[in-house]
Amino acid sequence: MRISNCESRNSQSAIRNPQFVMVPLSWYLGLSALLFTIGAVGVFIKRNAITIFLCIELMLNAVNLTFVSLSGFFGDVGGQLFVFIVMTVAAAEAAVGLAIIISIFRNRESLNVDEVDTLKL
Amino acid sequence: MTPEKVEKALFIIFAVIAIASALNILLQRSPIYSALSLIGTLLSLSALYLTVRAQFIAAIQIVVYAGAIMVLFLFVIMLLNVPKDQPQIEKQKGLRYLAIPFAGALIAETFYVLRLVPARALPVVAPAMADQAVGTTWSIGVGLFTSYLLPFEVTSVLILMAVVGAMVLARREGD
Numbered sequence: 001m002r003i004s005n006c007e008s009r010n011s012q013s014a015i016r017n018p019q020f021v022m023v024p025l026s027w028y029l030g031l032s033a034l035l036f037t038i039g040a041v042g043v044f045i046k047r048n049a050i051t052i053f054l055c056i057e058l059m060l061n062a063v064n065l066t067f068v069s070l071s072g073f074f075g076d077v078g079g080q081l082f083v084f085i086v087m088t089v090a091a092a093e094a095a096v097g098l099a100i101i102i103s104i105f106r107n108r109e110s111l112n113v114d115e116v117d118t119l120k121l
Numbered sequence: 122m123t124p125e126k127v128e129k130a131l132f133i134i135f136a137v138i139a140i141a142s143a144l145n146i147l148l149q150r151s152p153i154y155s156a157l158s159l160i161g162t163l164l165s166l167s168a169l170y171l172t173v174r175a176q177f178i179a180a181i182q183i184v185v186y187a188g189a190i191m192v193l194f195l196f197v198i199m200l201l202n203v204p205k206d207q208p209q210i211e212k213q214k215g216l217r218y219l220a221i222p223f224a225g226a227l228i229a230e231t232f233y234v235l236r237l238v239p240a241r242a243l244p245v246v247a248p249a250m251a252d253q254a255v256g257t258t259w260s261i262g263v264g265l266f267t268s269y270l271l272p273f274e275v276t277s278v279l280i281l282m283a284v285v286g287a288m289v290l291a292r293r294e295g296d
Contacts, residue, residue: 022124022125022128022129022172022242022243023128023129023132023172024240024241025238025239025240025241026235026238026240027132027136028132028169028173029234029235029238030232030235031136031139031140031169033228033231033232033235034140034228035139035140035143035162036231037224037227037228037231038140038143038144038146038147039143040224040227041147041224042146042147044220045147045220046147048152048203050152050155050156050194050197050198050201050203051146051152051155053194054146054152054155054156054159054194055146055147057159057190058143058146058159058162061162061163061166061186064166064178065166065169065170068170068173068175068178069169069173071173071175071255071256072173072174072175072243072255072256073173073241073242073243073244074241075244075255076255077255077256077260077261077264078264078269080175080177080178080255080256080261080264081261081264081265081269081272083178084178084181084261084265085269085272085273085276087181087182087185087186088276088279088280089276089279090186090190091185091189091190091280091283092279092280092282092283093283094190094193094194095193095283095284095286095287096283096286096287096290098193098194098197098287098291099286099287099288099290099291100290101197101201102197102200102201102290102291103290103291105201105203106293111201111203
């Protein structure tokens with residue numbers, strides 16, 4: 001109901017004011033797809049645990065961009081609230097992940113993920 | 122210049138900065154430069170949030186992400202005195218040639234979905250309603266404390282667990 005209301009309002013305003021058709025939604029989603037792919041490639045090619053962590057943060061941010069742009073274009077605040085919660089989860093993840101990295105470094109004197117393979121079959 | 126051209130120019134400028142610093146994360150061997158490049162990506166994403174009228178998220182992106190979370194990362198990198206990324210040890214050389222088609226497939230999949238994206242315009246807000254538009258602190262606050270109250274409370278429990286977990290994990294043995 002809410003979405004369909006916004007939709008009719010959007011299309012009307014777009015017809016009345018053609019100059020308000022600014023950057024297309026697909027540009028934002030394409031940028032987000034590129035950033036996500038770069039992050040995914042980084043997780044696979046990097047050996048340093050902290051750099052892998054940074055690439056995971058990059059992937060989270062790519063998804064946040066999708067949420068924010070869809071929320072802006074559809075006029076629904078839900079996506080932005082979700083981004084707020086994703087940021088909180090990212091902060092929690094960074095705190096726990098960095099604590100794990102510190103304890104790995106303390107035990108092994110290295111952050112190379114190839115050397116931390118106790119769980120490997 | 123028309124407003125449309127200005128918005129498109131802004132989008133392209135910040136998108137190029139975001140992609141360039143994201144690639145720089147992969148190219149740098151030292152993690153501290155990777156972290157600084159990620160801050161560049163975060164800042165340009167924050168500018169892009171402003172172009173879709175998400176003011177509150179843009180501010181939070183700078184304060185919480187580029188500020189608090191990345192400072193935590195830099196603090197740990199400097200604390201540990203992390204060595205530079207080692208040159209890659211090749212174990213299975215064949216896999217390298219398999220990796221390029223897989224990365225191409227991932228990009229192709231994500232762009233394939235864009236076929237279905239409708240051409241849309243950003244909703245235009247009347248000046249009288251500007252305080253209550255989507256993206257302002259007002260709308261985020263109302264949403265957070267009414268229909269999204271349960272996720273908000275669950276997140277606070279998660280943060281508490283993360284704080285306790287981080288202290289337990291980073292503690293020295295025998296303390």
